[in-house]
Amino acid sequence: MNSVVLIMVSLLYLAFLFGVAYWAEKQSEKGKSLVTNPYIYALSLAVYCTAWTFFGSVGRAVTNGIEFLAVFVGPTIMMPLWWLVLRKIIRICKVQRITSIADFISSRYGKNATLGVLVTLICILGVLPYIAIQLKAISSSFLIVAHSSGDQNADNLFWGDLAFYIAVVLSVFTIIFGTRKIDSTERHEGMVTAIAAESIVKLAAFLATGIFVTYIVFDGFGDIFQRASLVPELRKTFVFNNDSDASGWVWHIFLSMTAIMFLPRQFQVAVVENVNEKHLNKAMWLFPLYLLLINIFVIPTALGGELLFTNNTVNPDNYVLAIPLKFNQKILTLFTYIGGFSAATSMIIVETIALSVMVSNNLVMPVVLKNKKIQDHFQGNLSGLVNNIRRTSIALILLLAYLYYKTIAEHYSLVSIGMVSFTAVAQFTPAIIGGIFWKTGNRKGALIGLIAGSIVWFYTLVLPSIVGAGFFPQSIIDHGLFGMEFLKPFSLFGLQGMDNISHGLFWSLLINVGCYLYFSMNSPVSSIEHNQAVIFVDIFQYSEQLEPSAIWRGTAYVRDIKILLSNFFGEKRSEKVLRLFAQKHGLNTKSDRADPKLVGYVEKLLAGVVGTASARIMISSVSKEEKISTEEVISILKSSQELLSANKSLRKKSVELEKATSELKDANEILKRTDKLKDDFLSTVAHEIRTPLTSIRALSEIVYDNPDMEPEEREHFLGTVVKESDRLGRLINQVLDLEKYESGKQKLDKEEVDIQDIIKDVIDTLHQQVKEKSIKLVFIPDRFAPRFEADRDKLMQVVVNLLSNAIKYCEPQKGEIIIATHYVEGCIYTSVQDNGSGIDKRFQRLIFDKFFQAEDQTIKKPKGSGLGLAISKKIIELHNGQIWVESEVGSGSKFTFMISVV
Ligand code: ADP
Numbered sequence: 001m002n003s004v005v006l007i008m009v010s011l012l013y014l015a016f017l018f019g020v021a022y023w024a025e026k027q028s029e030k031g032k033s034l035v036t037n038p039y040i041y042a043l044s045l046a047v048y049c050t051a052w053t054f055f056g057s058v059g060r061a062v063t064n065g066i067e068f069l070a071v072f073v074g075p076t077i078m079m080p081l082w083w084l085v086l087r088k089i090i091r092i093c094k095v096q097r098i099t100s101i102a103d104f105i106s107s108r109y110g111k112n113a114t115l116g117v118l119v120t121l122i123c124i125l126g127v128l129p130y131i132a133i134q135l136k137a138i139s140s141s142f143l144i145v146a147h148s149s150g151d152q153n154a155d156n157l158f159w160g161d162l163a164f165y166i167a168v169v170l171s172v173f174t175i176i177f178g179t180r181k182i183d184s185t186e187r188h189e190g191m192v193t194a195i196a197a198e199s200i201v202k203l204a205a206f207l208a209t210g211i212f213v214t215y216i217v218f219d220g221f222g223d224i225f226q227r228a229s230l231v232p233e234l235r236k237t238f239v240f241n242n243d244s245d246a247s248g249w250v251w252h253i254f255l256s257m258t259a260i261m262f263l264p265r266q267f268q269v270a271v272v273e274n275v276n277e278k279h280l281n282k283a284m285w286l287f288p289l290y291l292l293l294i295n296i297f298v299i300p301t302a303l304g305g306e307l308l309f310t311n312n313t314v315n316p317d318n319y320v321l322a323i324p325l326k327f328n329q330k331i332l333t334l335f336t337y338i339g340g341f342s343a344a345t346s347m348i349i350v351e352t353i354a355l356s357v358m359v360s361n362n363l364v365m366p367v368v369l370k371n372k373k374i375q376d377h378f379q380g381n382l383s384g385l386v387n388n389i390r391r392t393s394i395a396l397i398l399l400l401a402y403l404y405y406k407t408i409a410e411h412y413s414l415v416s417i418g419m420v421s422f423t424a425v426a427q428f429t430p431a432i433i434g435g436i437f438w439k440t441g442n443r444k445g446a447l448i449g450l451i452a453g454s455i456v457w458f459y460t461l462v463l464p465s466i467v468g469a470g471f472f473p474q475s476i477i478d479h480g481l482f483g484m485e486f487l488k489p490f491s492l493f494g495l496q497g498m499d500n501i502s503h504g505l506f507w508s509l510l511i512n513v514g515c516y517l518y519f520s521m522n523s524p525v526s527s528i529e530h531n532q533a534v535i536f537v538d539i540f541q542y543s544e545q546l547e548p549s550a551i552w553r554g555t556a557y558v559r560d561i562k563i564l565l566s567n568f569f570g571e572k573r574s575e576k577v578l579r580l581f582a583q584k585h586g587l588n589t590k591s592d593r594a595d596p597k598l599v600g601y602v603e604k605l606l607a608g609v610v611g612t613a614s615a616r617i618m619i620s621s622v623s624k625e626e627k628i629s630t631e632e633v634i635s636i637l638k639s640s641q642e643l644l645s646a647n648k649s650l651r652k653k654s655v656e657l658e659k660a661t662s663e664l665k666d667a668n669e670i671l672k673r674t675d676k677l678k679d680d681f682l683s684t685v686a687h688e689i690r691t692p693l694t695s696i697r698a699l700s701e702i703v704y705d706n707p708d709m710e711p712e713e714r715e716h717f718l719g720t721v722v723k724e725s726d727r728l729g730r731l732i733n734q735v736l737d738l739e740k741y742e743s744g745k746q747k748l749d750k751e752e753v754d755i756q757d758i759i760k761d762v763i764d765t766l767h768q769q770v771k772e773k774s775i776k777l778v779f780i781p782d783r784f785a786p787r788f789e790a791d792r793d794k795l796m797q798v799v800v801n802l803l804s805n806a807i808k809y810c811e812p813q814k815g816e817i818i819i820a821t822h823y824v825e826g827c828i829y830t831s832v833q834d835n836g837s838g839i840d841k842r843f844q845r846l847i848f849d850k851f852f853q854a855e856d857q858t859i860k861k862p863k864g865s866g867l868g869l870a871i872s873k874k875i876i877e878l879h880n881g882q883i884w885v886e887s888e889v890g891s892g893s894k895f896t897f898m899i900s901v902v
Contacts, residue, residue, distance in 0.1 A: 003146040006337070010142075013338055014173055014345070020197045021177060021190030028189045035189045035275050038282035043196035044269045045287045046203070048075065048260060049294055050130075051137030051344035052418045054202060057295065059317035061302035070249050071418075072295055074256025076288040082280055086261060088436050090274050092539050097608040101267045101428060102358040105450075107612040108435040108536050109443035110529035116362035116613045118447065119428065122454050123264050123358060124397070125462070126424025129417045131351055131397070132405035134344040139163040141340045144318055145333060148325045164402055170348055171398040178353035179390045191349065192273050198346040203294055205339020206320070210297020212332055213304040213323050221300060228303040251502035252419070258429045259422040264354035265347060272354075352397050359393040360386060361611025369610075369617045382567035386610060408466060419501045420461045426505060427453040430516040438520075439533045445520030453512025460492060460504035556594040556623035561602050564622055568609050577605070599623065677849075684866065688731055692724035699724075734867045741874035748791040748878055755821055755828055756781045758792065762799040763819070769807050775815035785823035788901035794875045798883075801868040802832040802895045809836035809893070826902040835892035844885050848873045872897075 024034050034040055053071075060068040089104070098104050102123065106116035139162040177191050218224045228234040260266055274280075305319030314322045320340070324332040365386070368374050430449055434441040467474055490500055492507050525533070558578075565574035578598070581587070587595045599619060606615035699717045703709065709717075740746040759779060763770075770777050799819075806817045815835065822829040839847060848869050869883075876883045876897045887893035 003142070006142060006146055006334075009334060009338065010341060011169075013341060014169070017194045017198065017345070018173070018176070021194040024193035025190040033189060033275075034193050035273070038276075038279040039286065040193060040196045041269075041274065041276075041279040042283040042286035042290070043199040044192045044273065045266070045283055046199035046290050046294075047195050047265055047269055047346045047350050048263075049199070049202065049291075049343060050347040050418070051134050051141075051340050052130075053294065054206060054340045054343040055137055055141070055317050055320055056418070057298045058302045058305065058319045059315070061298050062306060062316035062319075066299070067249060067252065068298065069295065070252035071256045071259075072291040074253040075260035076291060077253065078257040078260055079284045079288055082284060085433070085436070086270060087277050087280055088539060089261075089432070090271050090277055090280075092436065092536055093271050095539065096535070096612070097604045098612060099272050099608060100354060100358045100361065100611070101262060101264055101425075101432075102362045103607070103611045103613070104267075105428065105431050105435070105446065106362065107607075108532055109431070109441075109446050110526055110532055111612050111616045112443050112447075112529075113362070113366050113613040113617070115443065115447055115450070116358075116366075116611065118450055120355075120358040120362040122424055122427060122450065123355060124400075125454075125458075126421045127264060127351055127355065128397070128401050128404050129408070130421040131348055131401035132408075133417045134348050135163045135166055135402060135405050138166050138341055138344045140318070141321055141337055144321050145325070145337050148333075161406075163405055167398045167402040170345065171352070171395045173345075174349050174352050174394050174398075175391045177349055178356065178394065179387050188273065188353070191353070192269065195269065195346045195350060198342040199290070202339045202343040202346075203290065205335050205342070206294055207297065208332060209320050209324060209336045209339075210301055212327075212329065214297060214300045217308070217323065217327065218300070218304060224300045224303050224307070227307055231307070234303060234306055248499045248502045251498070251505055255419065255422045255426055255501070255505055258426040262425040262428045262432065263351075263421070264358070264425075265350040268350050268354040348398070352394050355397050356390045356393040357611075359397070360389040361614055364389045364393075365610045365614040366617055369614055369621070383569070383609070386568070416501075417465075420465070420504075423457055423461055423501060423505050423508065424454065426509060427457060427512055429509070430513045434516060434520070435533075436536050436539075439530075439537045441516065441520045441533070442523060442525045443529055444523040445516040445518070448519050449512045449514075449516030452515045453508045456492075456508035456511050457504060460490070460507060461500065464490065464500070556599050556619070557592055558594045558598070559592070560622035561594050561599065564618055565602055565605065568606065578602075594623075685731070685735060689728060692728045692731075696721050696724045696728075731867075734871060738867055738871055738874070741871065741878070746874070746878070748794065750789045750791055752787045753790045753792045753795065754787045755785055755795070755830060756783075758796050759799055759819055759821070759830070762796060762803055765800065766803055766807065769804070770817075773807060773810065773812040773815055775807060775810055775812075775817055778816075778818045780818065780820040782821045782823045782828075785821050785828050786901055788828070788899070790879055790899065791875075794878075798872040798875050798897065799830070799832070801872050802897075805868065805895075806832050806834035806836065806893075810834050811836065827898050827900050829896055829898045831894055831896040833892065833894040838889040838891055839885065839887040839893050840889055844887060847885065848883065 027034055057068045092098065093104065096107055098107055102116045102119035105119050106112050109115050142162060177194070178188060214220060214224060218227070261270065301319055301323070302316065305314070305316060305323060308323060308326060309319075321333060321336055324336055368385070368389075427450055430453075431441070431446040435446070490503060492503070498506065562574060562578060565577065569577065581598060581601055585595075585597055587598060603615050603619045606618055609615075610618070699721050703714055703717050703721075737746070759781070763777065763779060803817070803819065807815070810817065817835075818831075818833045820831050820833075822831075873883050876899070879899050881897055881899035883895070883897040885893055885895050
């Protein structure tokens with residue numbers, strides 16, 4: 001294919017990416033942000049798959065068999081742990097406005113600038129070669145495709161070096177992409193969307209080639225494997241060759257588990273660009289699925305390549321392109337080329353942006369900010385300065401990557417360099433994991449651990465690679481440093497039998513972790529270190545309250561703080577930000593002195609722009625800080641926590657109070673009602689008492705005034721007086737009775753009783769009245785009803801009441817009353833049924849109310865106090881039973897009470 005066409009296609013592809021990014025940013029301005037979508041987040045994580053994956057996996061499968069899979073198994077295993085680890089890191093970064101891994105570590109260990117520098121340097125040293133191999137991948141894939149069309153001038157087209165121009169184009173592209181906004185916490189939405197699009201392109205391209213090789217060139221998986229099995233050398237592709245291979249696998253898996261979180265580009269997309277912690281849920285299964293898909297055709301392509309290109313004429317790293325080329329598939333070749341190109345560019349863009357943020361925030365800004373002259377020079381426009389520093393660092397990083405490629409990377413296959421990078425970032429594991437779960441971990445431990453670990457990393461993995469390029473004498477590898485055999489880089493302290501990567505990882509991490517633990521446990525910490533430790537480890541406890549306030553004490557002036565802020569945000573925006581914050585926290589905007597909360601807030605805002613360590617320097621330049629002791633910090637944290645829990649309990653209390661109030665209202669309502677009923681009752685009782693009293697008085701007066709009254713007449717009068725007095729007495733007894741029940745004073749006098757006996761006794765007592773009214777009375781006993789514990793007299797009172805009511809409300813001659821007992825499932829039911837007047841549905845519940853009669857004076861009743869049923873109900877309830885009535889006007893009533901006997 002003509003190189004000019006290739007260049008055009010590549011540039012078009014970059015234009016397409018830019019279009020995607022531009023569109024995404026426009027959408028976001030319209031409020032339709034695309035990155036709020038978990039699928040975009042999951043796809044952007046696939047920036048993990050670089051050109052190394054795209055071309056190198058096949059190459060690695062050819063040389064080392066299924067070992068290549070380790071790099072994908074690691075992240076997959078790590079995914080479920082993300083909820084534990086990554087979510088915490090994301091939360092910390094949000095709260096503390098952390099924008100890079102260097103910032104993270106420096107912030108955790110007391111906002112220490114040295115650590116920031118160290119981590120940045122390790123990242124640059126570790127990752128530069130990795131960027132370099134992406135350049136290599138692009139240029140070699142370009143040349144393969146161009147050469148295939150016989151365009152042998154391709155090499156000369158670029159005055160000798162294509163990779164250089166790629167680096168230049170990409171740095172321009174990355175600068176446009178990455179430095180449009182300076183507050184890194186204002187995410188790069190355009191970039192993330194473009195990266196997600198790239199993930200789709202590279203996956204589609206790889207699948208297309210895989211399907212072509214597997215199903216068109218060959219006859220499916222079975223066919224390829226069957227043919228390969230006939231070639232003995234290819235067997236190694238499917239199996240582990242020996243034990244050390246298997247143990248190496250484990251180390252490699254571990255390595256990639258750390259890489260998926262701590263590679264600067266992964267930290268950028270997974271943490272810094274994350275908009276919603278919940279996106280992790282989807283990513284946890286989508287991302288492994290992506291890895292699975294992009295790996296499905298690796299082995300078939302590797303075997304296919306080996307079968308097609310015997311005699312080692314083609315480098316296995318290039319099989320992905322070489323196979324479609326061999327079959328003259330122009331479009332597919334172009335697509336595959338673009339796939340590789342997209343894998344490489346996405347990695348380069350995100351990695352350089354992440355590195356440039358670190359370089360500017362951790363290397364350059366601290367120096368700039370300490371220098372008064374520079375500060376004065378850029379007074380008022382520090383944000384422009386930050387942006388320019390970032391742009392320059394992007395260009396510089398790509399230039400350095402190019403130089404590395406020119407001097408060293410040309411000698412190595414893609415994969416080995418990637419693994420060396422992984423091992424570099426694995427050095428962050430103790431400082432980060434320890435940092436978020438272990439409060440004792442401190443600055444000294446982290447610093448010494450990191451330094452020691454990276455020295456070992458450099459010695460065992462980097463040094464040998466530059467020996468090959470002629471930077472160091474070969475004797476170091478063969479006989480150790482200064483001829484000391486135990487210092488041989490590939491078998492440090494005599495350790496043999498591991499592959500170089502596992503060996504380097506083992507020693508560097510062992511020493512790193514050892515130093516981290518030892519020095520953390522044996523050195524004192526400063527207060528700020530301790531503060532940060534507490535915040536990081538207990539972030540989920542504090543994140544809600546800590547956002548606005550900071551643990552800071554000292555003197556600063558609002559004017560200075562304002563100037564500081566407007567250097568980056570411009571005057572208007574700073575003014576607005578400060579006003580809003582003051583409003584939210586009820587701070588006095590007029591005062592000269594800045595509130596500590598405000599200072600903390602501004603520090604965090606600045607940290608989003610220039611990094612934690614630099615922000616700290618800036619704040620201390622305008623303030624006089626007071627030392628704040630660990631105890632005080634803890635008490636501040638505690639009090640804010642107490643405040644929160646106090647708030648919570650206050651809320652709970654107010655809910656309780658509300659409930660109590662409504663209960664009180666109800667009770668009051670009842671009381672009012674009762675009060676009214678009591679009044680009514682009193683008037684009823686008074687009325688009831690007056691009637692007999694009047695007649696007693698009248699009759700007695702007649703007898704008194706007429707001493708010579710006929711004896712029969714006198715007897716009649718006196719008889720009535722006695723009867724009325726009885727009635728009066730009964731009424732008063734009933735009222736007193738009821739009062740006893742209501743106040744709970746009435747106690748039961750229990751003995752074993754037989755309900756049938758009681759009923760028979762009552763019938764005997766009332767026999768006379770029944771007879772007088774010529775009522776038909778039937779009693780149906782249940783002989784299975786057992787005896788039970790009850791107050792005999794009281795139960796009798798109930799039955800008397802029910803039966804006398806029945807008699808009262810029955811018409812003479814026609815009346816029929818049935819008394820029955822039933823014993824069902826541990827309960828005795830006693831019913832008294834009559835065929836009397838019946839009770840209106842409306843009153844059926846009310847008749848058990850002692851004051852019912854008083855409430856409805858309209859009901860014309862035969863004589864009675866209206867207390868009988870109320871007392872009966874109380875008695876039955878004291879026996880833990882129930883009483884009710886079924887009745888219809890005109891067809892009689894049936895009163896039933898039920899007492900449980902078990
Ligand atoms: P009283 O002494 O007035 O009968 P109770 O409390 O025994 O008082 O009864 C309350 C009210 O219930 C009676 O006033 C009457 O209206 C109604 N009542 C009770 N038993 C019967 C019944 N068997 N048939 C019709 N109405 C009844």
